[in-house]
Each structure stands twice: as structure tokens, then as C-alpha cells.
Amino acid sequence: xxxxxxxxxxxFIMVSFLGVTIWSLxxxxxxxxxxxxxxxxxxxxxxxxxxxxxxxDEQLSLYRSGQTDAGQLNKAYDIAWNxxxxxxxxxxxxxxxxxxxxxxxxxxxxxxxxxxxxxVVNPTPDSARLAEMEGRMNKLLPSIRDLMxxxxxxxxxxxxxxxxxxxxxxxxxxxVALLAIGLLxxxxxxxxxxxxxxxxxxxxxxxxxxxxxxMTRLERLAKGKQPADCTLTICLxxxxxxxxxxxxxxxxxxxxxxxxxxNQIREYAHDQxxxxxxxxxxFALFIYGAMPIEHRVPYLVxxxxxxxxxxxxxxxxxxxxxxxxxxxxxxxxxxxxxLILFADIALANAKKLKENHxxxxxxxxxxxxxxxxxxxxxLREHLNIISNSTLYLHYQPVIKPGNAYNMGAEVLIRxxxxxxxxxxxxIFIPIAERTGMIVPMTQWLIERLAEEMxxxxxxxPECYLSINISASHFESPFFLKRAYQTLHRHGIxxxxxxxxxxxxxxxxxSCNTTRKVLQLANQYGFKLAIDDFGTGYNNLARLxxxxxxxxxxxxxxVRMAVDKEGGDRIFDAILTVANGYGAPVLVEGVExxxxxxxxxxxxxxxxxxxLFSKPITSAEFKQYHWHHAVKQTQTQxxxxxxxxxxLATNAG
Numbered sequence: 001x002x003x004x005x006x007x008x009x010x011x012f013i014m015v016s017f018l019g020v021t022i023w024s025l026x027x028x029x030x031x032x033x034x035x036x037x038x039x040x041x042x043x044x045x046x047x048x049x050x051x052x053x054x055x056x057d058e059q060l061s062l063y064r065s066g067q068t069d070a071g072q073l074n075k076a077y078d079i080a081w082n083x084x085x086x087x088x089x090x091x092x093x094x095x096x097x098x099x100x101x102x103x104x105x106x107x108x109x110x111x112x113x114x115x116x117x118x119x120v121v122n123p124t125p126d127s128a129r130l131a132e133m134e135g136r137m138n139k140l141l142p143s144i145r146d147l148m149x150x151x152x153x154x155x156x157x158x159x160x161x162x163x164x165x166x167x168x169x170x171x172x173x174x175x176v177a178l179l180a181i182g183l184l185x186x187x188x189x190x191x192x193x194x195x196x197x198x199x200x201x202x203x204x205x206x207x208x209x210x211x212x213x214x215m216t217r218l219e220r221l222a223k224g225k226q227p228a229d230c231t232l233t234i235c236l237x238x239x240x241x242x243x244x245x246x247x248x249x250x251x252x253x254x255x256x257x258x259x260x261x262x263n264q265i266r267e268y269a270h271d272q273x274x275x276x277x278x279x280x281x282x283f284a285l286f287i288y289g290a291m292p293i294e295h296r297v298p299y300l301v302x303x304x305x306x307x308x309x310x311x312x313x314x315x316x317x318x319x320x321x322x323x324x325x326x327x328x329x330x331x332x333x334x335x336x337x338x339l340i341l342f343a344d345i346a347l348a349n350a351k352k353l354k355e356n357h358x359x360x361x362x363x364x365x366x367x368x369x370x371x372x373x374x375x376x377x378x379l380r381e382h383l384n385i386i387s388n389s390t391l392y393l394h395y396q397p398v399i400k401p402g403n404a405y406n407m408g409a410e411v412l413i414r415x416x417x418x419x420x421x422x423x424x425x426x427i428f429i430p431i432a433e434r435t436g437m438i439v440p441m442t443q444w445l446i447e448r449l450a451e452e453m454x455x456x457x458x459x460x461p462e463c464y465l466s467i468n469i470s471a472s473h474f475e476s477p478f479f480l481k482r483a484y485q486t487l488h489r490h491g492i493x494x495x496x497x498x499x500x501x502x503x504x505x506x507x508x509x510s511c512n513t514t515r516k517v518l519q520l521a522n523q524y525g526f527k528l529a530i531d532d533f534g535t536g537y538n539n540l541a542r543l544x545x546x547x548x549x550x551x552x553x554x555x556x557x558v559r560m561a562v563d564k565e566g567g568d569r570i571f572d573a574i575l576t577v578a579n580g581y582g583a584p585v586l587v588e589g590v591e592x593x594x595x596x597x598x599x600x601x602x603x604x605x606x607x608x609x610x611l612f613s614k615p616i617t618s619a620e621f622k623q624y625h626w627h628h629a630v631k632q633t634q635t636q637x638x639x640x641x642x643x644x645x646x647l648a649t650n651a652g
Contacts (some may be wrong), residue, residue, distance in 0.1 A: 049083050050144050053109065056080035057141065060134050063123060070123050077113070077120045084110040105143045112136050203277040205255055206262035214276035214284055218336045221288060232331040233287040233296045234343045235273075237265070239311065240321040240351055242281035248317065257314040264310055268303050284343075293328065297360060300326060304358055323350040323357040345369045372427075376435045379415070379428060383437065383444045390416050393448055394615035395465070397624055398586060400606045407625050408464040408498070410608065411449050412615050413441065439476045442469065446486050446497075452618040454490035463625070466498035466529060466550075474517045484524045494525030498550060502532045529586075533578055551578045555589020555609070562594050572602070579603055 059076035062068040087106055096102055112133065113120075119129040201213040209217070221232070239261065246254040258281070265283060269275050273285040287296050307322045314320070325347025327339050334342075342361040348369075350359040359365075382391050391413065398408035415423040432438040449465060457463060473479050487494055499521055521528060529550035553574065561571035578585045587599050590609030599607065613624060 049087050049106065050141075052076075052080045052083040053137070053141060053144060057134065057137050060120075060130065060137070064125055064127075064130060064134070066125055073120065073123060081110075081113055084113065100147055102147050105140075105147055109137070109140045109144065112140065203262075206259055206277050208262050208266065208283070209274070209276040211276065211278045211284075214274070214278065214286075215336065217274055218286065218339075222331055222336050230289065230331055231293050231328055232339060233293070233300075233326065233328045234339050235285050235287075235300050236278070236325045236340075236343045236347045237261075237283040237285070237307070238323050238325075238347055238351070239281040240323055240357075241319045244317070244319045245315055249315075253314075257311070257320070260310055260314060261307060264307060265303065268306060272299070284340075288331070296328065297326060300324060301358060321357055323347055323353075325350050325359055325361065327361040342366065372431050375417075375423065375428060376431050376437070378417070379432065379441075380435075380437055382415075383440050390418060391444070391448075392416070393445065393452065393618065395618060395621040396608060396615040397613045397621065397628075398466075398606050398608045399612050399628075407628060408466060408606070409621055410466045410468075410500075411445060413445055414615075433470065433472060436472070438470060438472045439479055442467065442473065443479070443482055443486075446483050449618075450486050450490040450492060454492055456618075456622055457492050457496050460625070461493065461496070464496045464498055464527070466500050468500045468531065470501070480517070480520055480524055480526070483526075495527060498527040498529050500529045500531040500552065502530075533574070548581070548583050550586060550605075551581060551583050552586045552588055552608075553578060555587075555591075558587060558589045558595055558598070562592075562598050568598070575602060575604075 056076040056079070059068060059073050063070065063073045084106060088103065088110060116129060116133040119127060119133065123130060201209060201216075203210045218232075239257070242254065242257070245257055258277075262275075262277060262283065265275055265285065269285060272291055273287045275283065275285045278284045287299075291299065304322060304324050311320050311322055312318055325343045325345065327342035327346060329339055329342070331339075345365050346359040346361040349365055350357050353359070394412045394414055395409040396412060398410065400407060413425065415425075415428050417423050429438070432441050445467060449467075453465065457465070483497070484494055487497060518528060527549045529552055530548050531552045532554040533551050553571075557567075557571050557574060560567035575585065584605035585603070586606045586608060587604050588608050590596060590599065590607045591611050593611070595609065596607075596611065616624065
């Protein structure tokens with residue numbers, strides 16, 4: 001908008017300059033023409049007047065000496081009379097009459113002619129009146145000559161020429177001023193255009209070329225004549241967990257870190273590579289031609305080694321890690337977009353590594369990427385059909401010792417692919433997270449469980465189901481509303497659905513948005529549970545900000561407590577923290593009698609694990625619950641926890 005306004009200003013100035021120029025030329029031409037016209041008319045009028053008056057005076061002198069007759073005298077008199085009358089009354093002589101007392105001088109001469117009119121009409125050579133007339137005329141004729149001279153050399157003429165010159169100078173000054181303003185605006189616009197051009201191709205923070213410049217440079221390189229075996233090396237550099245710096249230290253610290261990394265890459269690369277900031281926390285560079293192929297990856301490894309200390313020092317918490325993805329292919333073998341995609345795939349694989357955050361692309365990575373993309377597309381298609389046969393639900397029971405009727409289950413989604421068979425959740429759930437399908441998948445899950453379990457849940461109001469949610473659900477403002485509407489449509493109480501979120505994800509995303517979402521979940525009537533308790537960070541105090549009604553202790557802690565020396569003390573410490581929170585505690589991963597023996601004497605509300613049941617279908621879960629309730633009435637005298645184990649084992 002700024003540059004547009006300056007262009008409009010420049011256009012206005014230029015139009016004004018042109019308009020004033022035309023007006024100045026027109027006005028100057030008019031003034032000049034008026035002056036020329038005046039000079040021409042006044043000179044001719046005064047010359048004719050003097051000529052005719054001298055002519056009459058000459059005829060008068062000849063007549064008195066007897067050298068001409070009365071007819072010639074009267075003819076000269078009439079001509080002089082007409083010339084005087086025209087001068088005194090004519091429009092073309094109006095301007096000259098107003099100057100130099102011309103009207104009075106010529107009028108005095110005319111009065112003389114009028115006074116002696118009868119003497120001229122009826123003349124006699126020896127007339128005293130004609131002699132007197134000739135004498136008076138001779139006295140007045142010099143004033144006519146003076147009038148002519150003053151018209152060309154007098155103050156008025158000089159003033160007229162001065163006005164003409166001033167008019168010319170004024171117009172020139174206006175034109176110069178307009179031209180100067182136009183040039184100034186042109187200069188400002190030119191600078192603005194240069195800045196806009198720079199910003200169009202460069203990053204304003206790091207001053208590195210941007211993504212557009214990077215792509216343009218690569219495309220120009222690809223379109224040129226290149227040997228078929230010339231290899232292009234593309235490297236993508238990303239600062240993992242960079243958002244943590246912005247969130248904890250502020251955007252100024254984040255900008256400083258980006259600038260430091262950019263400067264270090266620029267200093268390291270020199271003219272060995274073309275460098276660009278692709279956006280956010282990602283940089284890119286490509287190497288072509290100058291450096292031997294076998295030296296390029298070691299060169300980039302050294303760059304990674306130099307960047308690590310810089311990033312390490314800039315982030316006091318040491319959360320940020322540098323990752324690199326590299327692709328090396330002949331420039332003519334693939335499109336530029338494909339080469340960048342290969343580097344991006346390698347970068348994604350590098351980010352999964354714990355130590356060496358550098359990966360060189362290989363076709364195995366691409367096969368994995370292509371498979372996941374295809375799975376993502378197929379998953380999206382299947383989610384559009386609630387009752388499809390490829391996606392289905394399993395329910396893993398949650399045992400509450402001593403209360404068979406208050407049984408729950410964790411709802412798990414399964415995918416039986418038509419061609420690939422059973423696709424494990426650890427494959428398609430991350431795909432759903434990356435592609436933004438996790439919320440639609442959860443909505444599908446709720447719709448499906450409402451269809452399968454709606455009537456049963458209404459008949460068993462003390463039973464509940466639980467589903468897992470992630471940070472992505474916090475970013476979807478309508479998720480909770482749609483879930484509530486789905487349950488309400490099937491007559492299910494929201495209190496029969498528990499939303500589980502992991503301790504780590506909760507703390508990672510413990511912000512105002514998360515807090516509002518969890519508060520809204522409570523308002524709708526949903527129950528909240530902390531999953532994988534004890535595996536997150538050490539900031540457990542923040543968990544008390546939220547109204548959780550269930551705490552699930554992760555199965556890894558059970559394994560550690562049973563299998564490792566001293567593991568029971570860690571488990572008990574975590575259990576103490578969990579019980580101190582005030583919510584019931586559920587222990588996951590109970591898979592053996594030893595696990596049961598360990599937890600049976602501890603203050604635990606409910607149990608879950610393969611010892612009791614594997615994940616089963618809705619029909620199997622309903623049957624499981626019925627058998628569990630029947631068996632409970634038969635074994636009221638057994639210890640509660642062991643009784644639950646016995647019932648579950650027998651039911652299974």
C-alpha cells in the first residue's frame with residue numbers, strides 16, 4: 001500500500017507537471033502574442049496618424065503658397081479627420097489611448113481640426129485663420145512624434161517587457177519545483193522498489209535469500225545446459241524444538257538464535273554453496289559443480305558439528321537440536337521439487353534419530369514415505385464412512401476390584417487394510433497426527449462407539465469408556481461440542497466417556513488454550529484422566545491446575561517395579577504422588593500373576609492389562625462384563641484384587 005501511494009503521488013506530480021507546463025506555455029504564448037499584437041497595432045496606428053497629419057499639414061502649406069487647389073486640401077483634411085476619429089474611438093487603439101496621455105494629445109489635435117473646419121471647407125489662400133491653424137498644428141505635431149517614441153521606449157513598454165520576463169521566470173520556477181518534487185518522489189519510489197525487490201527475494205531477519213530465491217536459482221540451474229552426470233546436493237537444516245525457545249525465552253531470543261545460525265552457515269559456506277532461509281526454523285543450501293561429490297557429505301557433517309555448540313549455548317535448557325537431510329542426485333535425473341522432497345524426507349528421518357541428526361536420502365526412505373502417503377489417503381477415505389469394515393473398534397476392559405458393575409474399557413481403533421492386512425496403530429496414528437486427521441479420526445471413533453455401545457451404556461450407567469486425545473484436539477474448538485452432540489443423539493451421558501491425555505503432552509501444552517479446553521470438557525460433563533503418569537517431566541505440580549478424575553500409571557513402571565531391584569520404591573513414590581492428587585489410580589500393563597501380587601497390597605482403584613483381557617470387540621466386551629458380574633456374586637468372600645483377577649481370568 002505504501003509503494004502504491006507513492007506511485008499515485010508520482011503520477012499526480014507528473015500529471016500536474018505536464019498540466020502546468022502546458023498552461024505555462026499557453027499563458028506565455030498568449031502574453032507574447034498580446035504584446036506583439038499591441039506593438040503592431042500601436043505602431044501602425046501612430047505611424048498612420050503621424051503620416052496623415054503631416055500630409056494634411058503639407059497640403060495646407062502648399063495651398064497657402066498657391067501650389068495646390070482646395071480639393072486636395074479638403075481631401076487631406078478628411079483623411080486626417082477620419083484617422084483622428086478612428087484613433088480616438090477604435091477598439092484596436094484602446095490600449096494605446098490609455099498610455100502616455102495619448103488620448104489627450106491626439107484629442108487636442110482633433111479639436112484644432114474641428115475648430116477650423118469651415119475655414120478648410122471654404123478656404124482662401126490668404127486666410128489668416130488657415131495661417132493660425134497651421135501654426136497651432138506645427139506646435140502639436142511634435143507631441144504625436146513623442147507619443148510614437150514613448151510607445152516603444154517609455155516606462156510602459158519597459159514594464160510590459162518586464163512583466164513578460166517575470167511571467168516567463170515564474171513559469172520556469174513552477175516547472176523546476178514540480179520537476180524537483182517529481183524527482184524526489186521518483187527517488188523515494190525507486191528506493192522502495194529496491195527494498196521491495198530485496199524483500200521479495202531475501203529474508204528480512206537473516207538477510208539470506210528466501211525460499212523463492214532458492215527455488216528460482218535451482219530452476220535456472222536445471223534449465224541450463226548441464227552434463228548428464230553433474231550431481232546436485234541439496235541439504236535442509238532444521239532447528240528441532242525451536243518453538244520452545246520462542247515460548248520460554250521470547251521471540252527476541254528466537255530471532256537472535258536464527259541470526260546466529262544464519263551467520264555461521266554463511267561464514268562457513270562462503271561461495272561453496274548457495275544458502276537460503278526456507279522459512280521458520282528451516283534453512284537450505286545446495287552445492288553444485290565446484291566441490292567434488294565425495295567431499296560434500298563430510299563438508300556438511302562438519303557444518304553440523306559447528307552448528308551444534310552455537311545452538312547449545314543459545315538455548316540454556318538445551319532443547320534445540322540441529323537436524324540435516326541431504327539428497328544427492330544428477331540434476332537431470334529428477335525435477336527440482338522431487339530433489340527437495342527427497343531432502344525433506346531425509347530430514348524427517350534425521351529428526352527421529354537420538355544422536356546423529358543427519359541423514360542422506362535413500363530409496364528405502366522414499367518407499368516408506370510413499371507407503372505412508374498412500375495409507376494417509378486411504379485412511380482419509382475410510383474415515384468418511386462410519387460403518388466401514390476396514391476400521392473397527394476394540395475395547396480393553398478395566399477391572400475395578402469389588403465392583404463388577406462399575407467396569408470400564410479403553411476404546412482402541414484398529415485398521416484391517418484390504419491389501420496390507422492389519423496396520424498397527426503405531427503406524428497409522430502418527431500418520432493421522434502428521435496429516436491433520438487425528439481429530440476426524442477421533443470423531444469417527446466416537447460416532448462408531450456410540451452406535452456399538454449406546455444402548456448398552458444406557459442400560460449400564462455405571463460403566464464408562466475412555467478414549468485418547470492429543471494436543472491436536474486442543475486446536476480444534478468444535479471437537480468437544482461435536483462429541484457432546486454425538487453422545488446426546490445416542491442417549492449417552494457425557495460422564496460415561498473419559499478423555500485421556502498423557503502427562504507429557506499435557507505439560508508440553510500447558511497453556512491457556514489447553515486450560516480452557518479442559519475446563520470446557522468438564523462443563524460438557526466429560527471425565528478427564530492423566531495417562532502414562534510418572535513418565536513425563538518433573539513438573540507434576542502443574543497437573544493440579546486441572547480437574548482430573550482418574551490417574552493412569554504407565555505399564556513401564558509396573559515392569560520396572562517387578563523386574564528391577566529398587567523399582568518398587570520408585571513405583572511407590574509415584575503412587576504416593578498420584579494418591580496425593582486425590583483422584584482414583586488405575587495401573588496399566590498388569591500381565592502376570594507377579595504383577596497382581598505386587599499391586600494387590602497397594603492403594604489402587606482399578607487394573608488394566610492382558611492378564612484380564614486383550615482388546616476385544618464390542619460384543620465380546622458385553623459378554624465379558626456379564627460373566628464378570630455373574631462370577632462376582634459367586635465369589636464375594638475372596639480378597640478384592642485377587643477376586644477380580646480370578647473373575648477376569650475365568651471370564652476370559
